[in-house]
Amino acid sequence: MDLRQYLALAIGKLAQFMLKISGSGATAAPGLIALKIDPNLVKKLSSKIPQGSIIISGTNGKTTTARLIFDMLSKNYAIVHNRQGSNLMRGIASALISKANPTGNIKADLAVWEIDEATLPQAIDSTNPKTIVLLNLFRDQLDRYGEVEITRKKWQEALTNLPKETTLILNADDPGIASLSKITKAKMVTFGIKDHKISRGNQTGVLDIKSCPICQGKLDYKSYTLGHLGEYLCTKCGFKKPNLQLFASDIDQAKDFSTSMNLVLGAKKIKIKYKLPGIYNAYNILASAAVGQTYALSPKDIAKSTENFSPVFGRFQSVQIGNKSVLIFLIKNPTGANEVVKVLSQQSALNLLVILNDNFADGRDVSWIWDTKWEALSQKTKKLTISGTRAWDMATRLKYANFNLSKNNVYEQIETSIEAATTALSNNDTLVILPTYTALMPVEKSLSKYTKIVKWHKQ
């Protein structure tokens, strides 16, 4: 008997019980405590899951993609998943503890893990991954992760020794991700977008990769879909976008924030519709479809699961308050925020509430708001409200983007800002809230006073 593991599990479970009766949403704490007692807990418990794990990582889209995958596979597998948000080792430990019995047997035959970019090497080492999904790498919280290239190099090291049975699902449109295909023996599945209506000759966002990740030569782009994603070719070593095994074409974005696309899976093609906006979500759909295919789902099953998907809290979610509605889009880095701005610029007469916090999980550095092209919304916004610890930085940014802004609509307290913005809203009108990460919980808490919404840590 493994006494250390037994103790870690017992105390972890006790902590979960205590947090549950106190109604706390601190989901990572039991895992953190248990890992202090048994640092190998995740490795030990993961070895008992017959189908191993599916790991999803990348700067943007990992929560949505992990949930899409969970929904798709949950009919055929009993899945353990860090659905409650923490994507560090402690979050994995917490999820495992809640599915384990005292002797360490797990009531699951497959694990689906959303993994923080910096934690990926450790997660690969500990969770017995059979499938690894890598979505993208953008500049994000440079104060925490350092530069994009530093993260990419760490990933490269972690992937070098993967066994050839592992399946690596890569976003071929991102040169930083596609370059990882060169260094491993693992099976490869590539996905991307093939749609001339979406691809543009000029880049309109920020370019986080400017030179070839393999030889540092100049990258020439034929077209861009989003940030530095697109069709690229290295002028020096010839590295280029790999052939796509799975792709989206004829993407059609509707005004009600739903999307339809033709999904091409090898020789098969199927039309799907789903309730998520933006090109960034099209990539998440493709990544999850690639996993569905890897786990032998039929195109029809993939389409059906995607159509029934309901968005994750904060990653585009609609809440009703009487006859007023509230839409929430998480913003956390320039490329993600630029994509949200693009989606919103299709609308007119927006009521906008932007919430900028600078806590550790948001990134202490708020300079990224200057790399986001808010200008596209200045003429589309009817009423602007601003909040968060760095509300005045945001106000300055939007003032310099020529928004019509009154300093009376700046509230440092999130609760006050939501009260003011929803009160000022006309009946049948919509308030769009753009919070950074640590603002999400207070937004949920404030909104729950007006309406019954699903608590995100209980979803």
Add this chain to the structure above:
Amino acid sequence: MAQTVEGLNLKLKGQKFSLNICHLYPDLMDTYGDKGNILAIIYRCQKRGIDVSLEEVSVNQPLTTNIYDLFFFGGGQDQAQSIVGEDLLKKSDVLKKYIDSGSALLSICGGYQLLQKYFQTKEGQKIPGIGLFDAYTIGSNDRMIQNLLIETDGSLQTQIESAYPSNDLPSTSLIGFENHSGKTYLGKSLKPLGSVLAGSGNNGEDSTEGAIYKNAFGCYLHGSLLPKNPHFADFLIAKALEKNYGPVNLEPLDDEIEWQAHNKAVELTRASS
């Protein structure tokens, strides 16, 4: 108020100011939101009816002489910085001539480092800079990542006070966010931009931050710097105009939001240091 009237008088005489900005390597040195500095200068010029133009000059593009009044040179990722460093050597003479004849320049982080004598990596490799600033930077294992608050150098304070067109300038300090691992050391005769009140600054050792050579300024202040330090933005605009028009008096703008952003950032910085 006398300043404003003088400013208006100048305009009444039919003189229209114009200001030409050169953004150096914007495609490669664009990582930390430094673009806000350009937006701030353009916004503050346009509000005052100053004709402002912006040109971008990057790798393999020549730096034309006798056009620009104000240069901006931001920070970037390491890989981009080495490509830029090589190209900058070719532009060195022209850029130095500009500065010696009174053009203004703001450089931040990577840009600031490339304008020094050299950058020595952790491994000991020396990458030459153009030596506009008598300073050098040495790579270290400490990443200096935090809010950075400085009080500007004494003589600079006086100049900022006279350039900022309001009788009650709330502060002469500068607030931003630093994110670097290189430690910069200034030569004996080179003046720092200011002294560190919170954060690391040039090297985390001697309490200096940034450098001043004529109207060229270097620093580690991201943020973006100029939007929430409107006094420094106006000072740079005034310096850039001075070359062509002599001392100018800028019209005052409503900077309440900018100062709120400044003060809040200072408050958060002081609370956490």
